Amino acid sequence: MKIAVDAMGGDNAPDVVVQGAAAAVSELGIDVVLVGNEAAVNTALRPRSRPDCLTIQNCTEVVEMDESPLKGVRQKKDASIRVAFELVARGEADAVVSAGNSGATLAAGLLTVSRMAGVERPGIASIMPGEKGPVVLIDVGANVDCRPSHLVQFGVMASAFATSCLGMVQPRIGLLSIGEEGGKGNEQVRLAHELFMDSGLNFAGNVEGRDILAGEVPIIVCDGFVGNVVLKLSENLAERITRILKAELMGAFLGRMAAFIGKGCFMRFRNKLAYEEYGGAPLLGINGVGIVCHGGSSSKAIKNAIGLAARYVDNRVLEKMASELSALKKENTQ
């Protein structure tokens, strides 16, 4: 097992990425190949001594955050994200982890390992901290204009992933809408509801915004526009709430005393809203394992994303996904 990590991707690359990779090697015992500018990676590694199972694959280009993903990946043949996926395509690595341009990660995956059979569009699934355990929200930004059939395929892929990697048992799939009845929602969602009803999947019907993080329905599908808004809003709210609370408590003497005494409680509270536990969002629907991390990921998030990638490979999720997609296809053509 070897994970290719895009050393050049992320707001604080390569330093934070390299630290996270080193932690994955030493704490999780996973082999990592850092893909990026060798000199910069070596500088970031110093003064640490590099263990044998942490290697470097030198490359000279980077797809920047504000660059057109498709153009960047096509034109920069030596871009770190492209080289990382080529290692997977050649069988020299088992998965890719990147905190860089997520569109470029998607584009590089499609270009190298290509789309999975039965999938019209790959999707990015975010693992969010639900009240009763993790919630998988798909798609969070790969596809902004989805057809109803894309949403059904997202459901199949997220379900296979959650069963294999998160230990969920027959997870229910909810369709994000603005009312519980099947007739509620926009045209895309009303049509997707009909497809889900006929799909043979474990479909929970429509769910609303208030249900997303409740966790009663652990898989939520929506188009990438809505999902991206939901993800960024939730992250902002969690971060903001921690900040307001801190300011309120530190502003008064009694508050400071309360904060001191209740420190353990606040730490647990923060952890319940933490977004870095899984470290990254799996890119589902390509013939390879890819994990997309937040640009501002901490080294802990990078380490956890590498751990998630290893579980994804170990549990043979790609095979399960392919077999369930093929079952869906048969169901629909019968």
Next chain:
Amino acid sequence: MKIAVDAMGGDNAPDVVVQGAAAAVSELGIDVVLVGNEAAVNTALRPRSRPDCLTIQNCTEVVEMDESPLKGVRQKKDASIRVAFELVARGEADAVVSAGNSGATLAAGLLTVSRMAGVERPGIASIMPGEKGPVVLIDVGANVDCRPSHLVQFGVMASAFATSCLGMVQPRIGLLSIGEEGGKGNEQVRLAHELFMDSGLNFAGNVEGRDILAGEVPIIVCDGFVGNVVLKLSENLAERITRILKAELMGAFLGRMAAFIGKGCFMRFRNKLAYEEYGGAPLLGINGVGIVCHGGSSSKAIKNAIGLAARYVDNRVLEKMASELSALKKENTQ
């Protein structure tokens, strides 16, 4: 000034609605006419003595929460929401407040006072607790499939409302998308961005999910599907966070002590996330004033919604909105 309140609308109608109306009369000095079943309203009023400026308009029907709004309003000629808007159409009341079926409120408004010139689709604007003051999000559920021009009209209306009723000065209008650049987003948003750029409005460009409650941009436009998901997710998160924190603090002896000492701080924290300050969401784009309240509104929320309706009328928002819509039309045809 007289506000028509739909006494039969809401999860706890007529009791909670009647209490809120009575509080608006006694605390805010606003005249209210309660529209609903007279016997039920009288029972809810007891043992309070009814002041002269709190009257009752008897009617026999109700559009239920799960009923088709348009059908309900058309067929039930004596439905409370329809009768309330008819009072406005006849000049016997100045505004309508309802915690009932919001689709029915929209339908009744369109049927009685009709759509405003220059507006293709009315929208519901929610006033949310932003970090730097209120944020107006429009649309939160009236229109699930919007055209780009609808989004621009939402911006004009919300801006006129926020200027007149919330004291904002030349508020900037943001277009909710999934990236800051104009080219980012789905097709609807990319086209709307171009329209906004040519509109002469105070356009701040695209904003993302994380910016919604930051408050840097106080007016956010989006289609009613996305807006409804955002509103319900935010409400759920705010409610959930208060609950987690309480459970964490009450679960440990030190936490209980911290909670006791820091009580004032927690109250302020809760208030910063409170959604009942404005009580309701204005329905913008009809020739009349309508405020839509949450089905589960408290009596305090109903009272505040009545206060908001009165400010809406007092500040002649409808006239300002009409004049700005007509300026937009001229701008676009030049």
